[in-house]
Amino acid sequence: MNDDELAALNARIDRTNELLQRMLAEVAKTPSTHAIFVDAGYLYAAAGRLVAGTEDRRAFDLDAEGLIEALIDKARTIFADSRLLRVYWYDGARRRIHTAEQQSIAELPDVKVRLGNLNANNQQKGVDSLIRSDLESLARHRAISDATLLGGDEDLVSAVEAAQGYGARVHLWGIEAPEGRNQAEPLLWEVDSQRTLDLDFFKPYVSRRAAAPAYEPTASRPTRENVRFVGAQIAAKWLAARGREALVELLPGHPYLPGSVDQDLLVEAEGLLQYSLRGQADLRRALRDGFWDHLQTQY
Numbered sequence: 001m002n003d004d005e006l007a008a009l010n011a012r013i014d015r016t017n018e019l020l021q022r023m024l025a026e027v028a029k030t031p032s033t034h035a036i037f038v039d040a041g042y043l044y045a046a047a048g049r050l051v052a053g054t055e056d057r058r059a060f061d062l063d064a065e066g067l068i069e070a071l072i073d074k075a076r077t078i079f080a081d082s083r084l085l086r087v088y089w090y091d092g093a094r095r096r097i098h099t100a101e102q103q104s105i106a107e108l109p110d111v112k113v114r115l116g117n118l119n120a121n122n123q124q125k126g127v128d129s130l131i132r133s134d135l136e137s138l139a140r141h142r143a144i145s146d147a148t149l150l151g152g153d154e155d156l157v158s159a160v161e162a163a164q165g166y167g168a169r170v171h172l173w174g175i176e177a178p179e180g181r182n183q184a185e186p187l188l189w190e191v192d193s194q195r196t197l198d199l200d201f202f203k204p205y206v207s208r209r210a211a212a213p214a215y216e217p218t219a220s221r222p223t224r225e226n227v228r229f230v231g232a233q234i235a236a237k238w239l240a241a242r243g244r245e246a247l248v249e250l251l252p253g254h255p256y257l258p259g260s261v262d263q264d265l266l267v268e269a270e271g272l273l274q275y276s277l278r279g280q281a282d283l284r285r286a287l288r289d290g291f292w293d294h295l296q297t298q299y
Contacts, residue, residue, distance in 0.1 A: 032082040032145040035138060036071055037131055039151035040091035046152070046175035046182045050199055051206035058263050060208045064089075064105050067205040072110070074197075075148055078171075085144055086110045088134055090127045092117060098249065099258035100242075132159035139166035148173055149191070152183035160190045173197060222273055224286040230269050231290025238265075238291075239298060247295055254292060265291055 044062065045055040052060035068087055075084065089105055089112065096115045098106065106113040114134070116126035131151070136159070138144045147163055149156065150173045160170045172191040174183045176198045188194060238261075239247060250261070257265065269287050270277055277283050 032079070033085050033143065034075060034079045034082045034146040034148060035085040035144045036075055036087045036148045037135065037150065038068075038071070038087065038089050039127065039131065039149075039153065039156070040089055041127065042151045042153065042182075043175070046177065047202045047206050049182075050176055050178060051202050052208040054208075058209075058259065060206055063205040063207075064101070065108055067202070068105075068108060068111060070201065070205065071148075071150070074201075078148075078195075079146055082146060084110060085138070086112050088131075089113045090130055091115060092125065092127060094256050094258070095253060097253045097258075099260055100246070101260055103249070128153060128155040128159065131156060132162055135159045135168075135170075136162035136166070139163040139168035142167075144168055146171060150174075152187065154184035154186050157184075157186050157190050160187065164190075164192070169193075171195065175202070222275055222283070224283065227269070227273065227277075227283045227286040228290035228293070230272050231265070231287040231292075232294040233272070233290075234265055234268050235291040235294035239295065244298075247298065250295065254296075255288070257288060257291070262288070 044057050047062070048055050048057065048060050054060065068089075072084060072087065087110055091102055091113065093099055093102060093115045094117070096117060098113070098115065102113055102115070105111060114127075114130045116130055131149075135147055135149075139147070139162070145168060147168055147170045149160070149170055152174060160172075163170050169192040170190075171193045172183070172187065172195070174194065174196045176196055250257075265287060266277060266284070277287065
């Protein structure tokens with residue numbers, strides 16, 4: 001190799017080194033990114049059991065907005081040099097139609113609601129596969145360096161492994177269990193770190209609902225026509241408070257009502273009738289029929 005060729009080779013090497021140094025400098029300036037993945041089924045069950053003593057969602061209220069802010073703040077203290085991509089909130093809904101509560105959560109900044117199905121036994125279906133899909137995709141595209149997973153199902157192991165396979169670190173957050181564990185051991189074994197959120201963390205955001213008033217049976221059982229009329233009355237009040245946009249979102253779920261709407265309908269009807277409809281399947285159907293009849297006449 002003559003002197004000219006050697007000089008050209010050295011120049012190319014210098015140029016390559018310069019480009020590498022620029023690239024490394026850009027990488028050093030790029031902040032790491034984290035995301036929070038919340039299995040809402042696990043959250044409601046475990047937090048409800050811890051604070052309210054029940055896993056029944058109808059028995060307690062959850063301040064989702066306040067809790068999500070608390071989770072974001074917690075992650076910010078742990079990943080001090082990292083920025084938040086967003087919070088992913090996974091829940092179930094019949095026919096994947098948002099309930100009013102899920103819609104309000106979806107409207108929060110930096111929150112993405114992803115819905116699996118809810119079967120007749122109120123069991124979530126398809127949520128674990130959604131978590132895996134998002135975790136794997138974000139890790140594969142280097143969109144996140146750290147994933148915080150609030151969940152406990154063993155089926156999430158494959159999601160953890162998929163994300164780790166692309167270089168992301170997965171940190172499992174759990175909810176204190178009054179007794180025993182509420183997270184699968186295989187999941188605990190696979191993650192990069194573990195953390196348990198205690199009673200004091202959840203107390204400000206979970207509150208037990210007041211027990212529904214116990215109504216003594218009246219001398220005469222209300223007729224189906226009376227109960228149907230009360231259902232229509234409540235529908236008129238519901239529509240006046242929420243507007244036609246809420247009606248349009250509710251109609252595709254016919255003849256089903258979201259759990260929260262159905263529970264509110266029952267409680268308000270019992271108050272108007274001064275009669276307990278618990279265990280009265282035919283009257284409950286008449287109540288829902290009256291509710292739907294009025295809404296459909298307004299569409």
